[in-house]
Structure formats: C-alpha cells, structure tokens
Amino acid sequence: MDSLSLFCTGALLAGGLYWFVCVLGPAEQKGKRAVDLSGGSISAEKVRDNYKQYWSFFRRPKEIETAEKVPDFVDTFYNLVTDIYEWGWGQSFHFSPSIPGKSHRDATRLHEEMAVDLIDVKPGDRILDVGCGVGGPMRAIAAHSRAKVVGITINDYQVNRARMHNKKAGLDSLCEVVCGNFLEMPFQDNSFDGAYSIEATCHAPKLEDVYAEVFRVLKPGSLYVSYEWVTTEKYRADNPEHVEVIQGIERGDALPGLRSYSDIAEAAKKVGFEIVKEKDLAKPPSLPWWTRLKMGRIAYWRNHILVIVLAAIGIAPKGTVDVHDMLFKTADYLTRGGDSGIFSPMHMILLRKPKEAPSKS
Ligand SMILES: C=C(CC[C@@H](C)[C@H]1CC[C@H]2C3=CC[C@H]4[C@H](C)[C@@H](O)CC[C@]4(C)[C@H]3CC[C@]12C)C(C)C
C-alpha cells in the first residue's frame, strides 16, 4: 500500500470513528439514538402533515385561546418532539438553574428533588405528577422520597416511553403512568397526598382549569407545587422585541399563550388554594438556566446535519427536519427570553388545599 492510500484509509477510519462516537453517539442520550428518531405515535409518512397541522393552529390564535382543541394540538406537538427531546436533552423535559461544579444531570435532579421536598411527603404516600413527560422527574422523585408517583400525560407515546424507562430503572413498583387530560383527570376526589407539576401546566388554556382539577383530587391539608412558565415584571407588551421573543417561545413550545407571573397566585386562589410560598427560582443568586441551551449550539448544528442525512436516506421521517429546525429556532427565543429576563420557566408556587372547606356565607 502506498503512502497516499494509507493516508486515505486512515482518514476514512478516523472520520468514521468520529461520526460514530460524536455524531451518532450520545449527546444527552439515555436510551435514544439519532437512528431511532420517530414521529411518536404518528406514522412516518404523516409526520410532515402533522407538523403543518401544528403550525396551522397559530394562524387562528383566537381559536386556540378558547377551543377544547388545545389538548389535541399539544398531543400532536409531543408526538413530533418527544424523541428529539430525549435524544438531545435527556428524560427530563424541563430547565433548571446552573450549579457551579455540577453536571446538567445533577442540576436537573436537584431541581426535581426540591419539588418533592417542598410538598413534604412520606415514603408510601401517593402523589401526582401533572404532565409527566417520559418520567425523568417521576423516577428521580420516587427514588428520593420513596413515595408512589402517579403521572399523567396526554401523549400515549410518552406513556409507553415512561413505562419502559420505569421498568428499566427498577422503579415500576413506585411509578405508574396514565394517559389522560389533566383538565379532566380520571382520578377520584381527595385521593392524593401531594402533587407537583414541572413546566407542564403552561399548556393549559386556562390555569384555573388545571388547578381546579388538582385541587379536587388532593386530600384536604395536602400540598401542591408547580414550576410555571411566565413572563416576568420586565416584560413590556409595547416592546416589539419582547413580543417577538414571547411569540417565538409560544409557537415553538405549543403554548396557548404565556401568562404573566402575576396571574399565577390569582388562579390558585380562585379555585380555593392557600398560597404557602411563591418565588421565581430563576432569579439571582440562581445561575442562568439558559446556559445549557447556549452551550449546546454547536451540537444543534451537528444534530441538524445528522437529521437531514437520516431523513434523506429514509431512516428518519421526512418532517423531522422541519421539527428540528423549529426547535433550533425555539432554543434561540428561549435564550433571548432568559438573557433579557422577560421570561422564566421556573416561577415556583407552593399551594395548600385547606383542611376544611371555607364556609359559605
Ligand atoms: C417545558 C417545555 C420544554 C422545555 C425544554 C425541555 C425544551 C425547549 C426547547 C427544546 C430544545 C431545543 C433545541 C433542540 C436542539 C435543536 C436539538 O438538536 C436537540 C434537542 C433540543 C436541545 C431541544 C431539547 C428540549 C428543549 C430544551 C415546553 C415544551 C413547555
């Protein structure tokens, strides 16, 4: 073999190895690889149509605000994004403040454990995860508290993923997953010892509706904590740049309309909750939650090229490229929302269902 062909063979091998390890290999992957990307419960050939259908909701904003169609639209969204989220972010579909010296995975786990510590549950208690995704938080919380966690999600593809992960983690005796709408939950009144929601109730068209359901299923005296997506006091509706960022976040994250931080406690009081504590966990001394998004930019380019190649050779559904492109842009809007301080994904509210129903006067 002459030196030129030796060089070419070496370069090819090195390129192949790089492709295998850095491109096809794990990014934040725990159980998901690029070659496994799918459209959730949507068949491969319908992914692009569903993506177009998803966008058509934003051409009729008034309809979104009022319609009962929101849960279906959210379900479509999660069919489109769940695999990409798992592949590029992991099993917990939320943000957390950065913590110096700790990995993203540890910071995520601490943010989840804080939720269950706040609701003060005991081993064996039955608690509810409102909008559980593929169950990253549920598993961390069950392992930390030894409480029995019941999660609900509107998306049946996520239900299957979550059950599979629960089994694999050996936590299926503590974690149960139900497919359903958190606006009409298939649970009995007064049946849970606590509840939490992590970056999920932002999908409800009216916050009161989901809070009322949580209130109904909680036992009197028990606690509910929610990490809410909100616009902060810095947001100005007459500033075109602010409006562009918030609309970008709504469109890329299936939100029927972001709420102001000042609406959260109001909604909770309206349905009968007592406010125990309210705090924006994104505020200093917390370190920015959006650093992880910013740092990932190079990986997103790599992912985009990979998705284009996989879709071109028929391994990934064609519409995956559009979905990935949408997420790419969403990451930028979220980063701008964080940098400018007009948006927070972790406005925490801790609520108690009163021990006794207020007397009717
Ligand atoms: C709470 C919600 C989801 C929050 C986050 C988990 C997701 C918001 C934006 C998502 C992502 C953006 C860019 C993607 C990237 C282009 C891709 O290559 C890999 C996955 C991303 C990083 C993806 C991961 C999840 C998010 C950070 C909402 C929906 C209420």
Ligand SMILES: C[S@@+](CC[C@H](N)C(=O)[O-])C[C@H]1O[C@@H](n2cnc3c(N)ncnc32)[C@H](O)[C@@H]1O
């Ligand atoms: C951003 S994900 C967060 C998931 C999980 N809390 C986590 O942090 O990993 C939002 C979740 O809310 C669920 N969701 C949104 N609207 C819902 C509804 N109406 N009923 C039930 N689940 C819903 C989605 O299916 C998804 O699982």
